[in-house]
Structure formats: C-alpha cells, structure tokens
Amino acid sequence: xxxxxxxxxxxxxxxxxxxxxxxxxxxxxxxxxxxxxxxxxxxxxxxxxxxxxxxxxxxxxxxxxxxxxxxxxxxxxxxxxxxxxxxxxxxxxxxxxxxxxxxxxxxxxxxxxxxxxxxxxxxxxxxxxxxxxxxxxxxxxxxxxxxxxxxxxxxxxxxxxxxxxxxxxxxxxxxxxxxxxxxxxxxxxxxxxxxxxxxxxxxxxxxxxxxxxxxxxxxxxxxxxxxxxxxxxxxxxxxxxxxxxxxxxxxxxxxxxxxxxxxxxxxxxxxxxxxxxxxxxxxxxxxxxxxxxx
Amino acid sequence: xxxxxxxxxxxxxxxxxxxxxxxxxxxxxxxxxxxxxxxxxxxxxxxxxxxxxxxxxxxxxxxxxxxxxxxxxxxxxxxxxxxxxxxxxxxxxxxxxxxxxxxxxxxxxxxxxxxxxxxxxxxxxxxxxxxxxxxxxxxxxxxxxxxxxxxxxxxxxxxxxxxxxxxxxxxxxxxxxxxxxxxxxxxxxxxxxxxxxxxxxxxxxxxxxxxxxxxxxxxxxxxxxxxxxxxxxxxxxxxxxxxxxxxxxxxxxxxxxxxxxxxxxxxxxxxxxxxxxxxxxxxxxxxxxxxxxxxxxxxxxxxxxxxxxxxxxxxxxxxxxxxxxxxxxxxxxxxx
Numbered sequence: 001x002x003x004x005x006x007x008x009x010x011x012x013x014x015x016x017x018x019x020x021x022x023x024x025x026x027x028x029x030x031x032x033x034x035x036x037x038x039x040x041x042x043x044x045x046x047x048x049x050x051x052x053x054x055x056x057x058x059x060x061x062x063x064x065x066x067x068x069x070x071x072x073x074x075x076x077x078x079x080x081x082x083x084x085x086x087x088x089x090x091x092x093x094x095x096x097x098x099x100x101x102x103x104x105x106x107x108x109x110x111x112x113x114x115x116x117x118x119x120x121x122x123x124x125x126x127x128x129x130x131x132x133x134x135x136x137x138x139x140x141x142x143x144x145x146x147x148x149x150x151x152x153x154x155x156x157x158x159x160x161x162x163x164x165x166x167x168x169x170x171x172x173x174x175x176x177x178x179x180x181x182x183x184x185x186x187x188x189x190x191x192x193x194x195x196x197x198x199x200x201x202x203x204x205x206x207x208x209x210x211x212x213x214x215x216x217x218x219x220x221x222x223x224x225x226x227x228x229x230x231x232x233x234x235x236x237x238x239x240x241x242x243x244x245x246x247x248x249x250x251x252x253x254x255x256x257x258x259x260x261x262x263x264x265x266x267x268x269x270x271x272x273x274x275x276x277x278x279x280x281x282x283x284x285x286x287x288x289x290x291x292x293x294x
Numbered sequence: 295x296x297x298x299x300x301x302x303x304x305x306x307x308x309x310x311x312x313x314x315x316x317x318x319x320x321x322x323x324x325x326x327x328x329x330x331x332x333x334x335x336x337x338x339x340x341x342x343x344x345x346x347x348x349x350x351x352x353x354x355x356x357x358x359x360x361x362x363x364x365x366x367x368x369x370x371x372x373x374x375x376x377x378x379x380x381x382x383x384x385x386x387x388x389x390x391x392x393x394x395x396x397x398x399x400x401x402x403x404x405x406x407x408x409x410x411x412x413x414x415x416x417x418x419x420x421x422x423x424x425x426x427x428x429x430x431x432x433x434x435x436x437x438x439x440x441x442x443x444x445x446x447x448x449x450x451x452x453x454x455x456x457x458x459x460x461x462x463x464x465x466x467x468x469x470x471x472x473x474x475x476x477x478x479x480x481x482x483x484x485x486x487x488x489x490x491x492x493x494x495x496x497x498x499x500x501x502x503x504x505x506x507x508x509x510x511x512x513x514x515x516x517x518x519x520x521x522x523x524x525x526x527x528x529x530x531x532x533x534x535x536x537x538x539x540x541x542x543x544x545x546x547x548x549x550x551x552x553x554x555x556x557x558x559x560x561x562x563x564x565x566x567x568x569x570x571x572x573x574x575x576x577x578x579x580x581x582x583x584x585x586x587x588x589x590x591x592x593x594x595x596x597x598x599x600x601x602x603x604x605x606x607x608x609x610x611x612x613x614x615x616x617x618x619x620x621x622x623x624x625x626x627x628x629x630x
Binding site: 024025032035039045098102104106108109110112114120121126128129131133134135141158159190193214217218220221224237241242245246258261269272273275276280283284287290 | 333340343355426435
C-alpha cells in the first residue's frame with residue numbers, strides 16, 4: 001500500500017521508506033528461513049548415518065550419500081512410486097476428462113433443471129467426506145474391489161465438483177461466436193466440445209490435472225482404507241512411508257534406521273516440487289479461483 | 295450461496311440485472327409460455343448426455359451412499375458374514391454412552407478453535423507482507439508455498455523429530471531463547487498446539503487466496519483515503535479489510551470444515567502404530583471414526599458417528615454463514 005505514497009516529501013520520509021523496506025525484507029527473509037528450515041533439516045538428515053540422524057546438525061558430520069542407494073533395497077520404494085504414479089496419472093486424466101464433459105454440459109446448453117443441478121454440484125463441494133466414507137467402502141467391497149487400486153481412482157470417472165466448477169467458469173468465458181461458427185461448419189454438440197471447447201480450455205484443464213495429481217499422490221486415508229493389510233509392494237507412497245515410519249522409528253520400538261524414512265520422504269516430495277516449479281502459475285490461478293466459488 | 299447487495303445504491307453490473315425480477319407483465323408472459331418453447335429437445339438430450347457422468351456418480355456415490363449410510367447407522371452390519379440386521383437406535387444410544395465420543399469431539403473442536411483463527415491471522419499477515427513487495431514477491435510466494443506441496447507423510451516424518459521434547463530442533467531453538475520447551479507430542483496440553491504448528495507450516499494455500507483478494511482491492515479507493523489523511527491502520531480497517539471480507543469469510547468456512555475433519559497428521563503422529571499408546575488428547579473425531587470403521591469393522595457405529603459430525607459441521611457452517619453475511623461486504627455479485 002505504501003507503494004502509492006508520493007516519495008518527494010522530504011528526506012525524513014525517504015529515510016523512513018528505506019528503513020521500512022529493510023525491516024520488511026528482513027521479516028520476509030526470516031519467515032522464509034522458518035518455512036525452509038524443515039526442508040533443510042530433512043535434506044541433511046537424509047545424508048546422515050544411523051547414529052547421527054537426530055543430531056539436528058544442518059551439515060552432516062559424516063556425510064552418507066550411500067543412503068540414497070541403500071534405500072531402494074531397504075524399502076520397496078520403487079513399487080510405491082510406481083503404484084502412486086499409475087494411480088495419480090489415471091486419477092488426474094479421468095477426473096479432468098469427466099469434469100470437462102460435465103462442465104461443458106452445464107456451460108453451453110440450456111435445459112430444464114440446470115440451475116438446480118448445478119446448485120447440487122456446488123453443494124457436494126461442502127459435503128464432509130465422513131458421511132460417504134463407510135458406504136463407499138461397502139460399495140467397493142460389494143464389487144469385490146477392496147484391495148485393488150480401483151477405489152483410488154474409480155470415482156474420478158464421474159467428475160468432481162470443484163473441477164466441474166473450474167472448467168465451467170472457463171467455458172463461460174469463451175466467446176459464443178466461436179461455437180456459432182462451429183455449428184455453421186456442421187459440428188454437432190460432441191464436435192463443439194471436442195474441437196472447440198476442449199482444445200481452448202487447456203489452461204484450466206492443466207490446473208485440474210495438477211491439482212488432482214497432487215491430491216492423489218498425497219492421499220493417505222484412501223490408501224489406508226483400501227490397500228492396507230495387503231502386500232507392502234502394493235502400497236502407495238503415503239501408505240508405504242507411513243509403514244516405514246513405524247518400522248524405523250526408534251520411539252516405538254522400530255529398527256532405528258530412520259535415515260531411510262528421511263531419504264524416502266525427500267524423494268517423494270521432489271516430484272511435487274517439480275510439479276510446482278513447472279506449473280506454479282496454474283496452481284496459483286486454481287487456488288485463487290476457489291475464493292470466487294462461494 | 296446467493297448473496298444480496300447490502301447497499302442498494304451500489305451500481306450493479308449489467309449481467310446482474312438479468313437476475314433481478316422482471317416487470318410483472320413480462321413475468322406473466324414468461325409463465326404462460328409453455329416450457330416446450332423454451333428448450334430445444336435435441337439440445338436438452340445432448341446436455342443430459344454430457345452431464346450424465348456426474349448424475350450417475352451423484353446418485354450412486356453421494357445420494358445412494360448417504361441413504362446407505364443412514365440405513366447402516368440403524369443396523370448391525372457384519373462384513374465378514376455379509377449380513378445386515380436392524381439395530382433400531384442402538385448405535386446412536388451407544389454414541390451417547392461412549393466416553394470417547396465427547397472426548398474426540400472436544401479435542402476436535404478445541405483444535406479447530408485454536409487452528410482456524412491462527413491460520414487466518416498468519417495467512418493474512420503473510421499476504422499483507424507479500425502484497426507490499428514489488429520485486430521478489432514471486433520468489434517469496436514460491437518459498438512460502440512449498441510446504442503446501444509436501445505430502446503429509448513427509449511433513450509428519452520430519453515434524454515427529456522436530457517436535458521431539460528431548461532432542462527436537464524446536465526445543466533446542468527455544469532453549470537458545472532461554473525457554474524450556476514442552477514435551478510437544480507427549481504432554482496432553484501440547485498435543486494440539488503441535489498439530490497447529492504443522493498446520494501453520496502449510497498455511498500458504500489460504501495465503502494465496504487472500505493475496506489474490508488483496509490484489510483486487512481497487513488502488514483508487516486506497517489513494518482517495520490517503521488523500522483524505524487516513525493512516526495505514528485506518529486504511530486497513532476501513533478499506534482493505536471490508537474489501538477482502540468475502541475471501542476471509544470463505545476461508546473461515548472452508549478451514550473450519552477441514553479442521554473438524556483433521557485426520558492425516560493426527561493419524562501419522564499418534565495412531566500409525568496399532569499397538570502403540572496414544573495420549574487421549576490426540577484422539578480426533580475423524581481418527582476415532584476411522585478406527586471404528588476400518589479397525590473394529592463396526593460400520594453401524596461408525597456411520598452413526600459420521601452422521602453426528604455431519605450434523606455438527608452443518609450447524610456450525612449455517613451459523614457461520616448467518617453471522618458472516620452480516621459482516622461481509624460483497625462488492626459485485628459474481629454469481630457462480
């Protein structure tokens with residue numbers, strides 16, 4: 001806000017501005033350090049031998065990069081990452097496609113019940129997951145799919161409220177003339193969606209992909225419910241690391257080789273960092289949209 | 295959520311006018327017109343085909359699941375035998391006799407009351423700080439956002455050690471300041487503050503929403519106030535705060551719903567190990583529900599638990615909306 005203050009008010013004001021800026025930057029940097037500290041801690045702990053993991057030194061006394069090699073034989077990390085990648089990609093692509101279809105239906109056509117149905121879409125966004133947790137499990141159980149990865153992506157075939165909302169907003173912003181022209185060229189409803197709406201909505205489509213990939217990659221509870229108790233090689237990343245925490249945590253009688261948990265935690269965080277580095281613009285846009293749905 | 299402009303003199307935008315009631319004569323004509331005229335049959339069929347995935351999912355996984363859940367909450371469901379027999383109100387009666395239910399509810403509400411205001415304050419503080427810098431704000435935003443990208447398991451595996459009462463880095467840091475840090479994850483008093491610290495580390499999602507709202511505060515308003523001699527504090531409370539009240543309000547509701555369902559961190563820190571003993575103070579509602587359903591396989595009782603928290607969340611949200619609508623200033627009606 002001070003950006004708009006006229007600066008030629010005399011040296012005293014200018015000095016105050018300089019001091020203010022310095023204080024401001026110091027605060028920003030201090031907070032940044034606070035936010036980054038756990039990452040630095042994680043990185044250095046992952047490079048320490050067993051006896052030094054908990055010593056809080058940011059520079060390992062005995063650097064142990066071998067951890068990054070041993071971890072792959074110590075934990076079935078490769079399977080976990082593979083399973084999580086498969087599920088997250090499938091989940092993201094399916095929900096992006098189905099939500100786009102549904103969103104186009106709501107955005108382009110006029111039909112009886114549109115207002116009420118879209119209201120219901122928005123209402124499901126606020127529905128606490130607790131109520132549907134048990135019955136959804138029983139439904140998948142009836143279908144004999146508990147213990148497989150299907151429940152972790154199957155529901156994405158049916159669209160998801162926030163993504164439908166996001167895609168619909170985007171479609172509503174497209175000029176109507178584009179679709180009129182498409183119709184003149186003989187495109188039917190499917191053609192209008194496939195040839196015009198979908199290609200033009202790539203920016204918001206990417207937002208959906210990124211959001212859902214992240215959500216799926218991090219989803220602990222679904223893995224606990226549907227995959228727990230099976231073979232460890234069938235675990236996802238969150239479930240695998242949770243089990244490794246128990247296995248290696250010295251506080252509740254584990255082996256104490258906690259450095260492997262640290263390596264694994266770092267390795268599964270990296271793809272998310274990469275995702276954010278590539279798609280920061282999309283993430284920020286997508287989050288900012290959330291506030292406007294109310 | 296439909297909202298009405300508080301100030302009737304606010305000029306409304308053109309598209310919004312379409313939503314206001316048409317003159318009575320036109321209304322009568324609209325009502326008399328048979329519905330067949332208003333819709334193109336082929337268009338209607340196409341539209342329903344497009345939205346059919348959602349309708350199907352909604353009927354099975356939302357409505358169907360909710361009805362199913364209600365039925366189960368009045369039944370004894372035996373998953374091994376695949377039998378379901380009526381239980382009357384037994385599950386709900388058990389709910390009110392189980393001392394762990396008020397315990398879990400109390401813990402969860404306590405956590406929410408502690409976490410939500412702090413999240414809002416910290417996120418707003420960070421957003422205000424970032425809004426002031428011109429150069430480098432992108433870099434800081436990235437740094438502040440990284441915790442939000444970190445999987446909950448990774449966060450928990452690090453904070454499990456950072457929060458360790460004896461050798462954890464947080465207590466070592468406090469010792470440097472001359473403060474004797476508590477046994478964060480063991481002392482019942484400090485269990486919930488521990489979780490709040492982890493939550494605050496990932497507060498940047500809220501920060502980004504508030505930052506976007508701050509960017510939308512019209513600069514001419516701020517400048518006009520400045521010319522009128524309003525100080526920074528006055529400008530914040532008279533202009534900035536009202537202008538972002540919508541986003542703040544939205545965040546309060548969403549964060550409250552999330553806080554009342556807190557699961558990941560509580561589970562990872564205290565209930566990961568099934569044989570382990572966790573302090574009573576760490577029993578959160580979602581964790582207890584999870585245990586009852588997927589460890590005890592008492593689906594009837596778990597469903598009753600689910601409906602209780604559903605009603606509580608709904609009631610809290612309704613109160614928040616009622617109270618919020620009194621304070622929130624909506625600049626333009628951007629209807630979804």
